[in-house]
Amino acid sequence: MNKLHLNIKVRLAESFFSSFITFMFLPFMAIYFAKYFGETLAGILVAVITVVGLVSSLYGGQLADKLGRKKIMLLSEVLRFVALFFLIFCNSPWQTWPNLTFVLMILLNIGSGLALPAAQAMVVDVSTPDNRKLIYRLEYWSSNLALAIGVGLGGVLFSNHLFELLIIAAAGSLLSFIIVKFLIKETFFTEFKERVHLRKLYYDYKITWNDKLFMIYILASILALSLEFQVMNYTGVRLSNSTDQFSLWSTDRFQFSLGGVELFGLLRSENAVIVILFSLTVGLLSRIIKDRWLLILGVLINAVGYYFIAIGNNAWLLLAMMIPATVGELMFYPVKQTYLAEIAPAESRSVYMAVNSLVGRAATMLGGAAITIGHWLPVWLMGLLFLGTGVMAAWLFVIFMNRMEERAAPLDSTTSPTIMQ
Template sequence: MARFRNYHRNIKIRIAHIFFSDIVAGAIFPFMAIYFSQHFGAKLTGILLVVNVIIGMIVGLYGGYYADQVGRKKLMVLAGLIRMVAFIVMAIANSPILTSPELTFLMALLVGASLGLDGPAADAMIIDITKPKERKGVYSLIYWSFNLAFAVGGIIGALTFKNYLFELLILLSFTSFLANILVIFFIKETLLIKEAKTKQKKIIRSMVKSYKEVASDKLFLYFVLAGMLMQSVENQMENYIGVRLNDEMPTQPIFHFDVTGVEMVGFLKAENTIIVVLLTVFITRWIMKFREDRTLLTAIFIFTVGYTVVSYVNNIWVLFFFMTVATIGELMRVPIQSDFLASIPTDDKRSSYMAINGLVFNGSMMLSAIYISLGAIFSKELMTFLIFALGMSSLLIIRRILPDLKKRREFQQS
């Protein structure tokens, strides 16, 4: 892994930005599915979350196109300001003077839209300023920072979400303000002026043309599909698994403390992120000793088995053990998967590629939201099988396209 001090300033600021943005988000968003299910019921919650994801996907497509036209920073600033306002209103909607889950959901829609707006731009910015040989290290470091924030946030949320939501949202608004300061005053634009394109009168037609070119890249589409299925397995933690544990897991003692289902969700998320924080560097170096194709396939299998068991059992110690298994698979997978992703896009359409890759997040969130509704209809056994099927389908797709991914990376680096 390259030395941190040698990285581009934007990377260092981006890591700080991620930390400020996500430390309190980790205390809130893993529990929002539970919040909405308590107010609206599980079936309606699944539908509402699907709507949220669809809006994020649509905005993400626009964001990816415009980031290649006007630059990365402008969209990151706009999205950050929208997000901050949404968090402030969300806090008011859960304050001592007002309780409005409906307004909370509307603000959650704005937050989802803002993430779609700046996600492709931020991803493209990282590719703009990194060399192929340093990307695994950079992505591992960014992933480490993200998980450190969620580790702290997950613990805070497990202990305080139920009784101190208003205070958490106030804190989230403040950290969002700090994140905006970092982007506005310290991030530099990475899309060169000579690369920036002038305004076009027929925006929609031009955007459709751009995405048609990206959509013609079948290798990339298969890669996105595999990533979406894989991510949807992990996202079950905040969705179906979280709702199931809240409804089904009996209170159990651990070290003289009684742990409820909703607290267990927070502890499992915290365990996941603490392991990531402690072992990312070690495992990233360790996997370099092995063939990356075998490592990636093994990682996906381990990851899938871990989350499959977590989706079914209620025993605290079994849950902790298999979350460890899933996290080790995750740490083996992410650097290799991210390196392949960075080698696929063409230089002039990086943000457009990253916008389509945003379907990994948005599509997985949609699948996960659907699973909440399905969980209210189908048996736990069938739901566990469906989660296992998601992971194994991803493994089979990756196994099929691995040779072509290697060829594409060699071509891009030549």
């Protein structure tokens, strides 16, 4: 840890604050929009916000390669703070403006989208192949710690104290800006100032779209990662619409139960806590199970866990099924990232990483679609759709790994004669 570049240490701290701010209220915004606009329109609004963030990520990747990493990260933090500052007034005790809240959420997502490729590129700039696994492991752990604290706090405050929650988020955003401004050093310099435009954007990313193996990987990753967004968005709205209290403990003299929103927050926190506590333990499976099977089994176990969360109405069943859902995630995610490093060519690595950063945006968009579809379909059918998504992701990963082996075969055959000589 002491040998890591100062930028990386600062980035880990800044990433924690940014993730903490996001997780305090973003997972609950689907519930917010469903309350004020209805479930059907809520899914569309979430999808629109996500698409805007996706486009801004593409543009942010190009800007970071033309103007520098730090400038884009600072611009992002300014946009995020402005959006959160005005969100406070749009959701105050004196008035609520859902329409303006939607516009400000778009601005917030633009800021987040611009920052992601720049921050990832900055990490690559100052890291080495030897310490990147450690860096990404620390980032993953930090993000889930922020998720556990942020979602836990959001679950308690969102329903009745959104105003106070947004004040905390704005203060955290301001702190994040200060960290980037005064502690992070620029890592990208160029003597040439090139104009940035959408046509150039197309040619910069065309190389990745023509790589069929990479596109299979991206599609499989989107399906695998979207499962959590789909199920949790759908389940959050489903639980929030329930008028029942979910009992956790009941005796003749004492009864402890939670409302739907509180139970949803507890589920999100449980997911993060399991990741924080058992990441290294589950990682030991890689010593006894081949990466190929660890990836496939992880995706399928994750899908089965989320299937029962999507259809369950018992609090203990939901909490129990979050365990296999999370363990499956811990199994497949590190292996998936390892394969990404193998298929990204050195001369185009930054572009490949930028495209891969869009996986989360696309997964979030599918999560928004699940709200709209869930309004029209019965619970049991939604559960089957979620399970089918996981199976499809596993199947695509099988195709991907088979083609990886086929691509490596010619290299092996060309080196064999040399060895024979």
